[in-house]
Amino acid sequence: MSFCEPARVVSAVSLTPHMRRISIEAEGDWNWPAGGQGDERIDLAFPKPGETEADYEFFNHPDYGRADLGTEPPWRHYTVRKVHDGGRRLDIDFVVHPGGLAADWAMRAEPGHLLGVFWSESSRSHYQSPSGPRRQLLVADATGLPGLGRIVEELREGDVAHAIIEIEAEEDRQEFTTRGQVTYSWLVGSGLGSSPSALFDAVKTMDFPNLDADDTYAWVACESATSRRIRKHLREIRGMARDRHNVVGYWREGADGHVSGMNDEVTVDA
Incomplete structure (x- = not known):
């Protein structure tokens, strides 16, 4: 598996005036862990302003993090809203607001746009579903x-x-x-x-x-x-x-x- 994997937008819909749901599908043979829970974190690499494809391969360079490879492409932390098809497809909900790089992209996102997904073997969630508390x-x-x-x-x-x-x-x-x-x-x-x-x-x-x-x-x-x-x-x-x-x-x-x-x-x- 690569550190950053490609995912293609399959749909983009506005849920409310300030929330937009982007569904992405894995490209290649990778998939997102399917055993996560609420507040599951995902890191996404985004296209630069005006572009439609993220330079996800930048993060897979063997010297990434150790050498100056030039300007790092934009990336942000987000939350997995829902996992489908055993981790092949994910829903990500974006709060849309003026001036945010990711929010601006979400407003113009269309099927076919390419993101980078920082892949992980296991899910990372701040929410810890309690086994006892009801x-x-x-x-x-x-x-x-x-x-x-x-x-x-x-x-x-x-x-x-x-x-x-x-x-x-x-x-x-x-x-x-x-x-x-x-x-x-x-x-x-x-x-x-x-x-x-x-x-x-x-x-x-x-x-x-x-x-x-x-x-x-x-x-x-x-x-x-x-x-x-x-x-x-x-x-x-x-x-x-x-x-x-x-x-x-x-x-x-x-x-x-x-x-x-x-x-x-x-x-x-x-």
Whole structure:
């Protein structure tokens, strides 16, 4: 297997005004690991602005990482929304917003465009599906919504979850099919780089008791500063044990590059 493998776009559709789903299919004899779970990370190499094919072979050069090979092609961290056909086809949901390299590409992506996929033998997920806890608190802004959607869809029968989700507009709400019992709190019009996030206040004032119990697990994915405030609250005020929550900073306010992309994973507070 190569370090970076080619994948061809097979479809591109807008789910909501600010979320676009790109389905990609492996080219060649490789496939993505099929045993992953919600919040599964994938690294993607993108075409340069104005181009349709990523220079994925750049990352397969034997001296990559050890010698100056010129300007590195753009790549970003994203989340696998769904795996199909034993890992031959993947859905990736992109938050679309002005000025993001990957978001700009997603808006113009068409079948036939070529990406590079940084291949891995096993999946990497910040969400750790608890074997015991049947109650879950799920918190995300739009960047974490693809991971949250997959988590909700993969809940077991009898699981109970409360999801707090921050989106830009009412039209950005999504519906999910699940075996679990899920309630939703949609926060509309705050955060996402345009105004202060309302996620922390929503978590602080929520009526979801017994977060300190062994049967409860929390997962948070949003802007880094907000995620740290929520993490501190869960630990120090709600009394959640460290092994009962995973808090992820997907992007950082005011930063460029990997931490500015609207579905880019950057820090993990576990």
